[in-house]
Amino acid sequence: MSSYLIDSDSDDYYVATIGQNRNHMALTGENSTGESDDGRCHSSSSLIPPEEEHVVAQSYRTSDEYETSWKHILKAPLRAIQHQPENIQVEVPETAVDVKFSxxxxxxxxxxxxxxxxxxxxxxxxxxxxxxxxxxxxxxxxxxxxxxxxxxxxxxxxxxxxxxxxxxxxxxxxxxxxxxxxxxxxxxxxxxxxxxxxxxxxxxxxxxxxxxxxxxxxxxxxxxxxxxxxxxxxxxxxxxxxxxxxxxxxxxxxxxxxxxxxxxxxxxxxxxxxxxxxxxxxxxxxxxxxxxxxxxxxxxxxxxxxxxxxxxxxxxxxxxxxxxxxxxxxxxxxxxxxxxxxxxxxxxxxxxxxxxxxxxxxxxxxxxxxxxxxxxxxxxxxxxxxxxxxxxxxxxxxxxxxxxxxxxxxxxxxxxxxxxxxxxxxxxxxxxxxxxxxxxxxxxxxxxxxxxxxxxxxxxxxxxxxxxxxxxxxxxxxxxxxxxxxxxxxxxxxxxxxxxxxxxxxxxxxxDLPLGVLILLSIIAVFYILFIIYISFGYIIIGRVNAAQSRRAVNG
Missing domain, CATH: 1.20.1740.10 (Amino acid/polyamine transporter I)
Structure with a gap:
């Protein structure tokens, strides 16, 4: 599962692929990568946070020939959807402890x-x-x-x-x-x-x-x-x-x-x-x-x-x-x-x-x-x-x-x-x-x-x-x-x-509904009420009864 943070004050994406090595291909242009003073890899399109356990951050290059091909340009929207990030999040700015509203x-x-x-x-x-x-x-x-x-x-x-x-x-x-x-x-x-x-x-x-x-x-x-x-x-x-x-x-x-x-x-x-x-x-x-x-x-x-x-x-x-x-x-x-x-x-x-x-x-x-x-x-x-x-x-x-x-x-x-x-x-x-x-x-x-x-x-x-x-x-x-x-x-x-x-x-x-339809609606109404009761509190009662029976079976 990938998680993404978006700084609310900028358009930069902080990308971390957690639990697996997921391939996010570049759509256009060649991403130049480097390393900042704090050790964070970065590119022209994203800022990748420091590596953590089970975290792999990669950037990918594509050849000029592939990037300029008409097939690549036409297929870019489809690749964008296929590799769309999941769980995009907006970063909330920090404020002083004594600030009640910001x-x-x-x-x-x-x-x-x-x-x-x-x-x-x-x-x-x-x-x-x-x-x-x-x-x-x-x-x-x-x-x-x-x-x-x-x-x-x-x-x-x-x-x-x-x-x-x-x-x-x-x-x-x-x-x-x-x-x-x-x-x-x-x-x-x-x-x-x-x-x-x-x-x-x-x-x-x-x-x-x-x-x-x-x-x-x-x-x-x-x-x-x-x-x-x-x-x-x-x-x-x-x-x-x-x-x-x-x-x-x-x-x-x-x-x-x-x-x-x-x-x-x-x-x-x-x-x-x-x-x-x-x-x-x-x-x-x-x-x-x-x-x-x-x-x-x-x-x-x-x-x-x-x-x-x-x-x-x-x-x-x-x-x-x-x-x-x-x-x-x-x-x-x-x-x-x-x-x-x-x-x-x-x-x-x-x-x-x-x-x-x-x-x-x-x-x-x-x-x-x-x-x-x-x-x-x-x-x-x-x-x-x-x-x-x-x-x-x-x-x-x-x-x-x-x-x-x-x-x-x-x-x-x-x-x-x-x-x-x-x-x-x-x-x-x-x-x-x-x-x-x-x-x-x-x-x-x-x-x-x-x-x-x-x-x-x-x-x-x-x-x-x-x-x-x-x-x-x-x-x-x-x-x-x-x-x-x-x-x-x-x-x-x-x-x-x-x-x-x-x-x-x-x-x-x-x-003007026929009698058979009215009877069917009445039956549906009964099930409607019973299901409402179940999702309101009935499921809790049934769960407690089942738990009690399980305890008695273990103790017995």
């Missing part, structure tokens, strides 16, 4: 939160926002606010789990659960990733069609989006901070485009404030109630908790020092709060624009929104909208790919080269999307609505493990969640399960 340190920790917040801005969320505004006006902005706050609490728990233990949520699931429940949970989270990916890829393809004046069909946009998610591999290869900066640029693009529309249309400020601050829904229809329940599933993505617990591992902190870990948790919480505040105001802008301009148009969807804006405000405004949706779709598909890697690697302990993991996770997620774009294009609105319901149904399988693990002293040590916090999250989890059953009831009630 903006320089906060900057070093800034990055994971902005990758995390993109799941709150994916095309599924944007569609939920515009439907919320068109159906309920400003009335449900308070639901969006509190759903985002709940998301912050859960993301903070996820970040703490990774920061304290040095392992992501999927890895803890592999260690804590037995084989059958572990595989079941992995399949459910993969299903959540596929569901969100369908919305993200279709959203990105919809933006391409809008920006190309219908020249690029949806299925071609799906293929383009599926291929360009490999972009993040190249960005991460050169510098992890470049990757984080790229995602920051996409978030900024969404903020600029959607808030440009907000200031151009200028929704009523007093109505926006009332919608955010005063709970309730005056003169709302049953559709508005369903929309309120669906907001939770649209805002908080199950796979995002798994992603965030892995992203925080990119910072190099001394986990043996509890003061350092506590400080890291503080900075991660501040960074996550800032990123989610930005995401909330972006979502608010979309809701307010559609509440002001399209209230009462209950058939508003992401695929129709561009034409609606074009008809009402002109081509330029629809282009602005399309750019924002394209940034949303591109960024979310890349983070979805990232999440798929961490989930598969964590649950199954797969140690493939990164390009193989990306190819597999992309293929798993892309095939259903492509089939939908080719054969069920007219049903995209219905599918998207059901996918939001699916995300809400699968959400407990991310929330409950992270709550359970952060409540175990054997995992978190002194950073274990206090009892009041456990109780609060326990009641929230019960409420969330209740929301899920309400969503299922409303969705089934609106659909």
């Amino acid at each position: 903006f320089r340190k906060l900057w070093a920790f800034t990055g994971p939160g902005f990758l995390m917040c993109i799941a709150y801005l994916d095309p599924g969320n944007i569609e939920s926002d515009l439907q919320q505004g068109a159906i309920a006006g400003y009335n449900l902005l308070w639901v969006l606010l509190w759903a985002t706050f709940l998301g912050f609490c859960l993301q903070s728990l996820s970040a703490r789990l990774g920061s304290v233990t040095g392992k992501n949520l999927a890895e803890h699931c592999r260690e804590e659960f037995s084989f059958a429940p572990r595989i079941t949970l992995w399949l459910l989270i993969e299903l959540a990733i596929i569901g969100s990916d369908i919305q993200e890829v279709i959203g990105s393809a919809t933006a391409m069609r809008l920006l190309s004046s219908n020249f690029i069909p949806i299925w071609v946009g799906v293929l383009i989006t599926g291929l360009d998610t490999f972009t993040f591999l190249f960005l991460e290869m050169y510098n992890l901070r470049n990757l984080e900066a790229f995602f920051g640029f996409l978030v900024t693009t969404m903020a600029v485009t959607f808030w440009y529309m907000y200031f151009s249309i200028w929704p009523q400020p007093d109505e926006v404030a009332k919608g955010v601050l005063i709970p309730g829904c005056n003169n709302c229809t049953s559709e508005a109630g369903s929309q309120a329940l669906g907001i939770v599933g649209a805002v908080i993505m199950p796979h995002n908790l798994y992603l965030h617990s892995a992203l925080v591992l990119s910072r190099n902190i001394d986990r043996s020092n509890k003061a350092t870990v506590k400080e890291a948790n503080m900075y991660y919480a501040i960074e996550s709060a800032g990123a989610l505040i930005i995401s909330f105001f972006i979502n608010l802008a979309v809701v307010a624009v559609f509440a002001e301009a399209f209230f009462g148009e209950n058939d508003a969807t992401l695929s129709k929104a561009g034409d609606m804006i074009d008809d009402r405000f002109g081509k330029f405004m629809s282009i602005i909208w399309g750019i924002g949706i394209l940034a949303s779709g591109q960024s979310s598909t890349m983070t979805g790919t990232y999440a798929g890697q961490f989930v598969m690697e964590g649950f199954l302990d797969i140690r493939w080269p990164r390009w193989k993991r990306v190819l597999l996770t992309r293929t798993i997620a892309m095939l259903p999307t492509l089939m939908l774009a080719l054969f069920a294009l007219t049903s995209l609105e219905v599918v998207s609505s059901w996918l939001n319901v699916l995300q809400s149904i699968l959400l407990p399988f991310a929330i409950l493990p992270v709550i359970a693990f952060t409540s175990k002293r054997s995992i978190m040590d002194t950073f274990v969640s206090p009892v009041p916090l456990r109780l609060i999250f326990g009641f929230l989890s019960i409420g969330l399960v209740g929301i899920n059953f309400a969503l299922i009831y409303i969705s089934v009630k609106e659909t």
Whole structure:
């Protein structure tokens, strides 16, 4: 396993290949090597630390003939992916002991939160926002606010789990659960990733069609989006901070485009404030109630908790020092709060624009929104909208790919080269999307609505493990969640399960299903509840019973 450190104040890579002699070939140019006064080998592209036990650092030369050949130039991107470094880390600067807060340190920790917040801005969320505004006006902005706050609490728990233990949520699931429940949970989270990916890829393809004046069909946009998610591999290869900066640029693009529309249309400020601050829904229809329940599933993505617990591992902190870990948790919480505040105001802008301009148009969807804006405000405004949706779709598909890697690697302990993991996770997620774009294009609105319901149904399988693990002293040590916090999250989890059953009831009630299907759904609901009980605390009870039986067998 290789580990890499990136100095947060420079672009130099400190490379050490640990446990094995790994061949990292130079892509272009001849690296000149030498030795500094402290004995550290160095080259023009990297600084290699002093040799330690089981550490081998090498540099490789290539001939001028090979370097200038056209085959070498064409194959350079493929070699870059194949030999991409693993476990790239950002070095955190040291500060004086008496310094309680440092903006320089906060900057070093800034990055994971902005990758995390993109799941709150994916095309599924944007569609939920515009439907919320068109159906309920400003009335449900308070639901969006509190759903985002709940998301912050859960993301903070996820970040703490990774920061304290040095392992992501999927890895803890592999260690804590037995084989059958572990595989079941992995399949459910993969299903959540596929569901969100369908919305993200279709959203990105919809933006391409809008920006190309219908020249690029949806299925071609799906293929383009599926291929360009490999972009993040190249960005991460050169510098992890470049990757984080790229995602920051996409978030900024969404903020600029959607808030440009907000200031151009200028929704009523007093109505926006009332919608955010005063709970309730005056003169709302049953559709508005369903929309309120669906907001939770649209805002908080199950796979995002798994992603965030892995992203925080990119910072190099001394986990043996509890003061350092506590400080890291503080900075991660501040960074996550800032990123989610930005995401909330972006979502608010979309809701307010559609509440002001399209209230009462209950058939508003992401695929129709561009034409609606074009008809009402002109081509330029629809282009602005399309750019924002394209940034949303591109960024979310890349983070979805990232999440798929961490989930598969964590649950199954797969140690493939990164390009193989990306190819597999992309293929798993892309095939259903492509089939939908080719054969069920007219049903995209219905599918998207059901996918939001699916995300809400699968959400407990991310929330409950992270709550359970952060409540175990054997995992978190002194950073274990206090009892009041456990109780609060326990009641929230019960409420969330209740929301899920309400969503299922409303969705089934609106659909005339045969009796056999209803019986099947009832059976699935029973297993759903039993599995929730197992991953919440049942696995602990079963483990204790098995341990007691083993002790009795030994003593007997």
